[in-house]
Amino acid sequence: MSFLARTSAQLRPRSSAVNVGPIGIDIALEAMHLVQLEAATGGKLAVRAKASLDIKGSRRELLQQPHQFRSLVKRALAADRFQGNKAVLALPSGMFRTISVNYQFAGPAKDEPAAVLRAMKGRLDGDLGRYVLDYMPVGGRSKSDEKLALVAVSERDKVVNFLELARKAGLDTTALEIGPLAISRLTSAVSEDSGEATVLVVNSGRRASYLTLISGNDLLFDQEVAIGEHSLVQHICETLDMPEETARHLLSRTGVSPGENEDAVAVALDESGLMNTLSEILKPQFMKLVEEIKRAFLYAASETRGRSVTQVYLLGSIARWPGAEQLLTNLSGSRVSKIPNPLALFPSSESTEDAGAHFAPEIAVATGLALRGMSTNG
Numbered sequence: 001m002s003f004l005a006r007t008s009a010q011l012r013p014r015s016s017a018v019n020v021g022p023i024g025i026d027i028a029l030e031a032m033h034l035v036q037l038e039a040a041t042g043g044k045l046a047v048r049a050k051a052s053l054d055i056k057g058s059r060r061e062l063l064q065q066p067h068q069f070r071s072l073v074k075r076a077l078a079a080d081r082f083q084g085n086k087a088v089l090a091l092p093s094g095m096f097r098t099i100s101v102n103y104q105f106a107g108p109a110k111d112e113p114a115a116v117l118r119a120m121k122g123r124l125d126g127d128l129g130r131y132v133l134d135y136m137p138v139g140g141r142s143k144s145d146e147k148l149a150l151v152a153v154s155e156r157d158k159v160v161n162f163l164e165l166a167r168k169a170g171l172d173t174t175a176l177e178i179g180p181l182a183i184s185r186l187t188s189a190v191s192e193d194s195g196e197a198t199v200l201v202v203n204s205g206r207r208a209s210y211l212t213l214i215s216g217n218d219l220l221f222d223q224e225v226a227i228g229e230h231s232l233v234q235h236i237c238e239t240l241d242m243p244e245e246t247a248r249h250l251l252s253r254t255g256v257s258p259g260e261n262e263d264a265v266a267v268a269l270d271e272s273g274l275m276n277t278l279s280e281i282l283k284p285q286f287m288k289l290v291e292e293i294k295r296a297f298l299y300a301a302s303e304t305r306g307r308s309v310t311q312v313y314l315l316g317s318i319a320r321w322p323g324a325e326q327l328l329t330n331l332s333g334s335r336v337s338k339i340p341n342p343l344a345l346f347p348s349s350e351s352t353e354d355a356g357a358h359f360a361p362e363i364a365v366a367t368g369l370a371l372r373g374m375s376t377n378g
Contacts, residue, residue, distance in 0.1 A: 020083045022047060022174050024182070024369025025073075025092040027208055029059050029225075031364040034076050036083065037346060045346045046376055049080035052363060053197065059092065070169040075292075077182065088175045088369040089166060096178055098155040098222050099123060105147055112137070116149055124153065132159045132361040136181070136219045138303060148303065149218055152178045169370050175372060179203075180212045180222035182368030186342060187214055187313065189371060197310045198300050200293065202328075202336075203364065205318035206230050209289065215297050215304050225292045232285055239281050255322025256282055257330070279327060290332045298333075314338040319361045342367040 019039045026033045031054050038048040055062050062069055078087075101117035105112055116135045117128060124131060131153055140149040159176070166173050183201050198220075201212040207228045213220040216267050236247040258281045293312065299308050312334055314325045319338040328336040339345075342364045 004300070018143060019374075020373040022372065022374070023049075023077075023082055023084075023087045023171075023372055024090075024178070024361075024366040025087050025171070026365040027055075027059060027062070027092055028180075028362055028365075028371060030055055031362065032072055032076055033363045035343065035363060035366040035370040036084065037370045039248050039374060043370075047346050047348045049082040050343060050363070051079040051082075052075045053079070057205075060094075063092070063162070066165055066168050068171065069165055074162040075348075081341040085170055085172045085289070086174050086332060087166070087169070087171045088372045089162075089173055090179050090182060090365050090369055091152075091154060091159070091162065091176055093224075095158045095162065096152050098178070098180070099151045099153060100145060100148060100221060101151050102148055116151065118155075119149075120151060120283055130156055132156050134178075138215075138218050138220055150221060152181075177369060177372070178222075179365045179368075180210070180219055182365045182371075183212045183315070184214045184217070184219045184368070185371045186339075186368035188365055189216060190313070190339060190346060198304055198307050199310050199311045199313065200296050200300070201290070201313045201315060202293065204229060204318035205362075206317060209318075210318065211292055211296050213309075215307070220300065220303055221296075223292070223296070225289060227285065227289050229258065232282060232318070235285055236278065236281055241275075250278065251321050254278060255324070257323030275323075279323075281333065282327070286327055286331055290328065293328075293332050293334070312336045315342075315361050315364045317362060337362065 004119055017040060021037045021039070024035045034049070034051045035047070036049045037045050039045050053072060055072070056068075060073065076082075096149050097236065099120075101119045101123065103115050105115040107115075113135070115135070120128060120133065126150055132155075133151055133153055135149040135151045138150060163173055163176065183203060187201055188197050198213070198215040201214065203210045203212065205228050209225045209227050211221075211223045211225060213222075225352065232249050233251065234242060236242070236251070237244055240247070254275045256275065258275070297309050311331075312328075314328065315338070318324050325336045325338045339361065341361065345367075
């Protein structure tokens with residue numbers, strides 16, 4: 001945003017009834033993404049501020065250098081009209097894992113956490129006191145007093161160090177979440193009439209993809225699949241003997257399946273047969289992802305009394321490739337749609353600028369975090 005636009009926005013009269021939410025912050029492998037939403041009296045959400053800043057070096061190095069982390073946070077907050085320092089942070093993917101656990105319980109709700117803890121004994125190395133655990137009951141699957149929960153597990157020292165890092169950077173962390181839960185909240189916002197619908201979200205990243213299965217408001221599982229944008233691009237490079245930059249350019253302009261991209265360059269490349277070539281090269285790699293999608297379908301049916309997956313969403317870096325969702329649709333036999341711009345779900349509080357015009361789909365997790373406490377799904 002230009003200086004003049006930012007100054008104009010700051011001077012524009014604003015209703016005192018506007019409710020500004022926390023800043024959703026996702027520290028991805030290569031960038032830090034921030035989103036803040038606000039709601040007027042009528043409750044309609046709008047994007048107040050957003051930012052995406054590249055990480056210099058690796059995320060691991062960033063998290064080990066408090067000064068560098070604080071500097072990045074400061075620059076990100078200064079990039080737009082962020083208000084306050086209250087934040088909902090995503091726990092970096094390498095700091096936690098999820099486990100599905102069956103447990104026996106038929107008592108009052110206040111005693112349920114203890115039942116989950118009893119079921120977790122023996123599932124982890126050492127004393128449970130070494131870990132931070134959070135759980136999400138999976139509904140619609142209970143048999144008498146037998147229940148299922150998805151448990152997020154992280155080493156306590158790692159969580160404490162991460163929270164301390166955020167505090168030193170000037171952030172007031174109101175909640176710490178895992179990415180799949182933020183994705184679940186975002187999906188609920190997308191599908192307002194989801195009810196008991198079962199949704200599978202494929203969130204593609206640079207190094208891996210994550211399959212998140214959601215039934216109604218229940219998070220059924222989150223699974224990492226070793227298929228990411230980088231490996232797919234490298235496969236193109238090796239097969240066609242071309243530089244990575246060229247391969248990325250072709251994928252972003254030509255795509256992997258006929259779609260809505262109708263610019264002259266794309267049409268010319270399509271006529272040359274290049275789109276079909278890219279599609280054929282990537283099909284075996286995409287089939288690995290399709291196999292995992294089909295396994296998720298089977299799991300959904302077993303855990304939801306036979307209900308089928310009603311919607312598959314594609315997010316992340318692969319979603320930027322024209323036709324990626326169509327290729328997955330053709331290979332899987334199930335309709336795959338993409339949400340390439342999560343911020344487009346909400347109008348911008350700036351009158352002239354599209355809320356997500358300049359942001360990649362990787363900002364999905366930060367958007368889901370920002371939704372916490374801002375909707376009935378939060």
